Amino acid sequence: MTKLTKKDVLHVAELSNLKLTDSEIKKFLPQLTKIIEFVGTLSEVDTTNIEPTSQTTKLVNALREDVTTSSNSLNIDEYFKVKAILSKRT
């Protein structure tokens, strides 16, 4: 398995929109390395022909009726009203 480098940590921090201090980078690098190594033991498990599980309910497309009720509509009095900013495309 590839070893985690400082460059990886900076890349992942950027993907995560996190600004890390130097001391955080220094602290996180060995910690994350250890965790990644630990979870990497999953590579030992044979998962040939096994489907991934993303949820356990077996429900598919649990949707509500598309109707407007007082609980799912906004009360316009609680908002600021401003003039339209965008004009219709001509």
Place this chain on the structure above:
Amino acid sequence: MNIPLTIKETQDGLKSKKFSAVELVDAYLAQIKKYNSEYNIFLTVTEELAYAKAKEIDRGDKTSHLAGVIVSYKDIFLTKGVRTTAGSKILESYIPPYSATSVSRIEAAGAIPIGKLNCDAFAHGSSGENSDFGVTKNPWNKEYVSGGSSSGSGAVLSANMSLISTGTDTCGSIRLPANYNYAVSLKPTYGAVSRYGVIAMASSLDTVGPLGRTVDDVETVFNVIKGVDGLDGTVTNSKFVTHNAKFRIGIPKEFLVGGIDKEIEKNIQDVINTLKSENVEFVDVSLPTTKYGISTYYIIQPAEVSSNLGRYDGIRYGNDRNSFGEEAKRRIMLGSYVLSAGYYDAFYEKAMKVRTKIISEVDEVFDKVDALIAPVAPTPAFKIGEKADDPLTMYLTDIYAATANLCGIPSIAIPSGFSKNELPLGFQLMAGRFNEDILFKLGKMYETKTNYKPKTAF
């Protein structure tokens, strides 16, 4: 007055006018004032709300299921008009415009809300030490952690500051604090209780459940909060099966080898012997892939965390992402890593497949047994600071919790004595999906046989 320790004692006392609901609130608030600053259990105390509701109960109906019951919520449950922080500085001034379904249902059933409880920030942790508002100390011994992430939810019961509490369990966060505080708790089937209005951690694993001091009380609260609300698409009104036959419990051999504390091992054996004397049959079973459970969990959970915490962008909730604590940052980065190009297949996809394998092994075992017995944690409560510098060691605290969350099955944690250091011990029972009834029946059987009495630290 002596504070009643169960729902029945509370309601009997109210009906016989031994005390009023207002006097109850007086007594709990006195307890909170005396001990809270030392143990750091409540983040917010809702004194006014409690008195208003108590007066309502004293004037009116005392027959609803939770009438007069003092409740407190993990601070990850939204409470309309009452600050909700998730234990994080990011939300330190967030006041929700609505309440979680479980909160509304508990209060509609007559409960009196007394406050919001400390927890690991965004429920990330096993000890309560990751709260941005400081650690919750264990009322049984203040040098020890009270368990996490629902640290306050466990401690509030052993400190006798609330009759029941709520928690969330993504990998042991309800069961562990109950275990470290001599309380009963239920991590329900995934899809049994709505999570509407509960701040999300890892959505394919998160569950909402009750903590109390007896199996009866936990069952009562579960019956109040379960079922479809139309606001959480994973919830179904599944038929909860009732069982009256002789029970058979599996002992997973992988759960009782290596690294387990001797006192816990002996305690579990005592529990097994107790239940055997009640005609419960025990059989050895094997769940070989569960030893990869915690690794699987520490890929799937951070992946989902990195997505759920994406919403704290500094626009909607005030403070920006620099306000995240260290543990949240670690988990977001781990999640981004296992989902990123080049690593997705080796980590995230792989973990989802191992999850399938664990589920099918567990399903197969439930064809042969009604329940599984296991420790809640490898050791009794540990000292504050003991694992704080090593996240991986902390993560391994949840090694016995992961199976129930990965499989979406229910698990109950029940107190079963004290260690030689006078710290609470307990065990967990797991059952198949929507088989909570088996857990309640076995739990009550154990309580009756051992003549169990609720205990508080002070």
